[in-house]
Structure formats: C-alpha cells, structure tokens
C-alpha cells in the first residue's frame with residue numbers, strides 16, 4: 201500500500217491530476233494525453249490484506265477485486281485521487297459507483313467525480329456499435345475537459361499512444377524472458393503490477409532496465425521443467441508464485457488479464473481517439489470480461505497453449521468472478537481433449553493467509569506434469 | 574389471495590391461481606408442441622422484449638430463468654444444481670444458471686415441464702445481468718446455436734437518447750437475424766397489437782399491486798411472485814391481458830367483501846430481492862402465523878415501470894421499437910441505487926410499509942450488492958426498520974429458515990417498540 205500511495209503522492213506533487221480507473225481496460229492513453237495521470241486500481245491484493253471498511257458496504261460474496269477497490273477508496277486514499285473512471289464490467293462492479301458515494305459520505309469525505317462509460321458488448325458482426333462507442337468517447341472527452349479543466353489535443357494523443365504501445369511491447373518482451381528462463385515469474389509480476397501505479401514514462405524506464413539485466417543473464421530453463429500457461433483476472437498471489445517456482449514449474453504462457461490480455465494489442469497511432477478506441481476494443485485480446493470477444497477466446501487459448509508448448513494450464517480463479525467461472529468447465533474440457541492438464545486454484549480474500557491448501561495442490565500438479573514431460 | 578377458509582395461510586390457490594396453473598401448463602405445452610411441428614425456437618433472457626417475436630408467424634420462445642424458477646418452486650432446484658456442479662460449474666454461480674445447465678445437459682430430465690425444446694437462436698441481455706451472457710454462451714459453444722447479445726447500458730439515471738438509439742439499432746439487427754435464420758418475414762403491426770395487450774395486462778397488474786394499500790392488504794407479495802410467471806411466458810397475448818384483469822378484479826372484489834389473505838395483519842413488510850421460490854408456501858404460512866403480511870416486493874412492483882417509478886409506463890401507440898427500448902429500463906436489476914431507492918420510498922409511503930426485509934442473495938450479485946447501503950438509507954432517511962437475511966432464490970441448500978426467522982422476529986420487535994414509543998409520545 202505504501203508504494204502505491206507514494207507513487208500517487210509523487211504524481212500529485214508534480215501537479216498531476218490523478219484518475220483512479222477500473223476495471224481492466226480503461227482508455228489510459230486518452231487520460232495521459234490530456235495531462236491526467238491514470239492509475240489502474242488493480243493489483244491491490246498484496247497491499248490490502250484486510251477489508252474492514254469495505255465490509256460495511258459490500259457483502260463478502262463479492263470478489264476480492266471489488267472489495268479491495270472499495271477498501272482502497274475508503275481508507276483515506278480517495279483524497280489522493282481527483283476522480284474515478286469506470287466502464288461497464290461485471291454485475292458486481294456496476295453497482296459500485298453509488299456504493300462508493302455512500303461510503304465516502306459515511307466517512308464524511310467529499311464525493312469524487314466518477315466518469316462512467318459504456319463499452320459496447322456486442323460482437324462486431326452482430327451490430328455495428330462503432331457510432332455508439334464514438335459518441336461515448338467524445339462524451340468522455342467533453343466531460344473530462346469540463347470537470348478537470350484540461351483539453352484534448354490530437355498530437356499529444358498520438359504521443360501518448362506511442363508511449364503506451366512501447367510499454368506494452370516491452371512488457372511482452374519482458375514476459376518472453378520469463379518464458380525462456382532468464383527471469384523469475386515473480387519478478388515479472390512485481391514489475392508489471394507496480395507499473396499500474398506509475399506514469400508510463402517511468403514504466404518504460406523500469407522495463408528497459410529489467411530487460412537489460414535479463415539480457416546479460418540469459419539462461420535456458422531445464423528441459424524437464426513442467427511448462428505451464430497461467431490464466432486469470434489477477435496474477436497469482438506472491439506465496440502462490442513462490443509455490444509454482446519451488447515446484448520447478450516454468451511459466452511459459454500468460455493469459456492473466458493484467459499481464460497479457462491488457463498488454464497484447466495496441467492499435468496504430470491516429471489523431472482520432474474514437475477511431476483508436478473502436479480499434480482497441482474490437483481487436484482487444486479476448487477476455488472473459490469482454491463479452492463480444494467470446495468467440496475468439498477459445499481459439500486464443502488453444503493457440504497460446506500450442507505456441508508455447510505448454511503441458512498444463514494453471515487457472516487462478518478469482519472466487520465469485522462469474523465471468524471466469526462460467527468458462528472453466530468448458531476450457532478444462534477443451535484442454536483435456538488437447539492432452540493438457542488443468543489446475544484450478546480458487547483464490548478468495550481469506551485464502552491469501554491460508555496458502556497451505558494450494559501449496560499441496562501445486563506440488564501434486566507439478567509431480568503429475570513431471571511424470572508426463 | 575385467500576378466501577375466508579384459507580385466511581391465515583397467506584398463500585393459497587384461488588380462482589386466479591387455478592387459472593394461472595392452466596395458463597402456465599398451456600404455455601409450456603404449446604411451446605413443446607409448436608417446436609415439434611417446426612416452429613423457430615428462441616431461448617431468451619427475461620428482459621428480452623418478447624413482443625418482438627409476435628412479429629413473426631411462427632416463432633416461439635422459452636425462458637430459462639422462468640423455467641428455473643418453476644423448477645425451484647417445484648423442489649427440484651438442488652437436484653438440477655447438483656448436475657451442473659458435477660459438470661464443474663461452481664456452487665457460487667447463480668442458481669438459475671445451474672438449474673438450467675443441469676436441466677439442459679440432462680435432456681430435460683426431472684424438469685416439471687420436460688425442460689425446454691432445443692433452440693435455434695439464443696438471445697441474452699446484459700442489463701438484467703451480464704453473467705447471463707456467459708451462461709448462454711455455454712449453449713452457443715456446446716450446441717453451435719447462434720447467440721445474439723442485447724447490450725443495454727446500465728441505468729444510473731433515466732435513459733438518454735444515445736442509449737435508446739443504440740438499443741433500437743440492436744432490435745433491428747435481431748429482427749434481421751431471425752428473418753435470415755427462420756426464413757420468416759417480420760410484421761411490425763403484429764408487434765403493435767401485442768403491445769396493446771401488454772399495455773392492458775400491465776395496467777391491471779398495477780391495479781392488482783395497488784390493493785396492497787388496503788388495510789389489511791388485498792394481496793401478499795407471494796401472490797405477486799407466482800402471478801408474475803405468465804408475464805414472462807405469455808407476454809403480448811390477450812390471454813395475459815384477460816388474466817391480469819381478472820386477477821385485479823378478484824383482489825378488489827375480495828377487499829369489498831372483507832376477505833384478506835392475512836386478516837389479522839399487524840405488520841406490513843416489503844421484500845427486496847428475487848422471490849424465495851423454494852419457500853413460498855412455508856415462508857408465507859409462517860409469516861402469516863406471526864400476523865405478518867409481505868405486502869409488496871421490489872421484484873414485482875418494478876414490472877411495467879421505468880427507472881425508479883412505481884406507476885405504469887404505458888405503450889402510447891407510437892413506434893413499438895422505441896417503446897420496447899425504453900422498457901429495457903424496467904425491472905429492478907438494471908437500476909442503480911438512487912433509482913431503486915426512489916421506487917422503494919414510494920412503495921413504502923404509498924402502501925404503508927412498516928419494515929423491509931432485504932434478502933441478500935449470493936446467487937444474484939446484481940440485485941444484492943448495494944443492499945447494505947440501501948438498508949442504511951431506508952433506516953436513516955425514511956426511518957423504517959429493516960433487516961438483512963441470507964436467501965438464495967432457487968437453491969434451498971443455501972437458506973436457513975431458523976436464522977432468517979430469528980432476524981425477522983427481531984424486526985417485528987423493533988416495529989413493536991417503535992409503536993409503543995409513538996403511543997407514549
């Protein structure tokens with residue numbers, strides 16, 4: 201938590217207006233180009249073990265992402281933000297803006313401006329949602345200009361697009377270092393997670409430096425090491441990553457929303473933000489939370505598994521996330537048909553402190569994989 | 574509603590109840606029969622505007638959520654849920670979805686209606702909830718049936734023109750999709766006729782619900798739960814319009830004759846969440862024995878209204894697609910907290926509610942995740958006591974009667990204490 205808050209404070213000290221964004225795929229380039237500092241409010245897991253404040257507003261059967269987000273905002277931290285942005289996501293999150301208002305009011309704090317946007321959920325071959333999305337993006341720009349006293353400029357937008365594109369490319373290169381054994385998955389996870397809370401310019405410096413270090417120590421993973429794809433909304437918690445590494449598992453493929461789905465695709469730079477985001481959302485790496493991408497999801501998983509030569513998939517299940525849990529049985533079946541082992545690890549808020557159960561399951565999974573590599 | 578002989582039981586079969594059974598039986602028979610004869614079969618989410626299908630000569634529709642509710646009411650909810658769980662579907666997923674998956678992948682076995690005939694098209698709608706899209710995707714992937722997603726922006730405030738146009742565009746695409754897949758031609762005039770029936774039906778539905786204002790109330794929320802069923806399976810028909818007219822007349826007539834479902838009504842409560850389908854009979858009897866009447870429920874008073882209102886939003890004879898798009902913002906789940914609160918305040922004030930039961934339902938996050946603050950607002954802003962109990966609407970394994978009633982009884986004590994205080998002052 202301290203790191204996150206220090207980073208946000210640093211941005212404030214530089215005179216930047218900070219916009220907290222959720223859920224997974226906000227229009228970061230747009231905020232950045234308008235001089236705002238977007239921070240994506242995920243990756244709070246390792247910094248917020250308890251959610252006492254949130255528990256006064258949200259039932260415990262909401263996922264930990266939503267509960268931690270609420271906790272973060274209610275723990276004085278909202279005063280460090282100048283606004284929130286959210287788009288339609290799951291059934292839990294869509295209720296959050298008004299709960300946040302209530303929570304802040306209860307705590308005697310001023311309300312935060314919340315910018316909301318609806319990202320079309322229709323497949324492009326069903327309905328042409330481009331005019332709708334265009335109007336939404338233009339509406340958002342208008343609202344930001346009015347509320348935050350900033351202006352949109354096409355040249356600045358192009359520049360921001362280039363920076364984020366570079367960040368995404370470097371992040372993918374960094375993951376390649378994990379897959380080839382020259383970097384630990386834990387280290388990669390840490391760097392990417394911290395990246396959500398620092399300006400993209402700083403993120404680029406961190407990524408460049410990490411890549412330079414990896415280049416020097418390039419090694420190959422042992423051929424006997426079980427190769428897996430990791431999938432989920434959030435990366436595995438740190439103790440679970442340690443378990444994977446201790447069990448000798450190499451993460452060769454990544455389908456984690458914050459580590460791959462969010463980074464996979466950058467459209468070419470254009471002056472028109474609406475055109476950019478139409479492209480961005482239509483061609484986004486398929487995600488369980490992007491309903492229009494459902495038909496592309498299974499082929500993408502199949503391809504990821506075959507391209508990486510993985511022999512197993514570890515699903516990091518965010519407990520109570522229906523988007524993910526409706527897909528697991530089906531994915532498991534597909535993988536089985538491909539001769540790929542699957543391991544589903546449910547992670548709820550309480551499990552973070554109770555890691556013994558999944559340690560054993562990871563060890564068993566690794567043994568089974570060892571026996572088949 | 575009850576007659577004198579059945580008073581105190583809270584929830585008994587009346588003439589309207591018997592007619593309801595007949596309508597539901599006919600609806601399912603008709604669906605299976607027409608499907609067998611080659612009709613084009615659609616599976617749809619409850620908030621898909623079924624009147625659109627009347628625009629086609631031979632399109633029939635099944636409603637998985639409604640079928641799941643009926644299954645839960647008939648006591649087979651857990652059995653079907655377990656089948657889905659054995660296939661790997663988590664127990665934390667919505668129980669309607671689990672009942673439906675369990676039923677569908679077991680070929681309709683153990684269903685009170687032999688399940689639903691296999692669809693040619695599935696139409697989901699993300700404004701009631703988004704998980705429904707994922708649930709329907711399973712059939713799309715497994716059976717290769719086309720899946721049309723109606724994408725309706727959530728309403729924190731009344732619908733804006735941009736959202737309305739977007740929805741109308743999707744209706745046009747849906748119509749085109751059905752035309753292409755079924756080879757049938759769409760006729761908007763037939764939809765107009767259906768909407769006139771819907772308008773009459775809803776006007777009488779509202780009339781029926783308003784009998785809650787009488788003291789004792791002319792209905793229980795349990796009556797409204799069971800009577801909403803044909804709104805999901807017979808929308809746009811004359812049968813539904815006639816049924817709801819008779820239902821309203823029966824309720825008013827009973828009041829005129831002094832016949833009440835809970836004659837010794839001392840506590841008038843409001844229910845917030847989906848009906849506890851597996852408990853209708855038990856819960857209504859036990860509440861009635863405590864002289865409690867659940868006189869209203871957010872789940873049923875939202876039908877026929879839009880965005881935080883209680884009054885009917887009636888079809889005015891204009892463009893059917895525009896009206897239907899506007900009506901996407903009816904039903905409670907797509908409403909943000911302010912809108913829900915506004916409607917609840919009116920229900921409490923207009924119908925004289927003494928207390929509110931918030932049924933926290935882990936199956937339905939979209940309904941439930943906001944209830945903690947709703948409860949505070951009801952208590953603090955309206956001065957009405959309220960409790961929260963845990964109830965899964967269709968999976969009785971996740972319900973504890975004793976725990977729930979302990980809390981409900983505590984609520985009654987608070988109401989009593991307040992009454993005493995009021996008398997003293």
Ligand code: SF4
Pocket residue numbers: 223263264265266289290291292293433489518520521522523524
């Ligand atoms: S993890 Fe799933 S349920 Fe939780 S906020 Fe994200 S999409 Fe919603």
Ligand code: SF4
Pocket residue numbers: 638667668669670701702703704705847906936937938939940
């Ligand atoms: S989650 Fe709620 S709204 Fe969605 S299908 Fe289940 S009961 Fe209905």
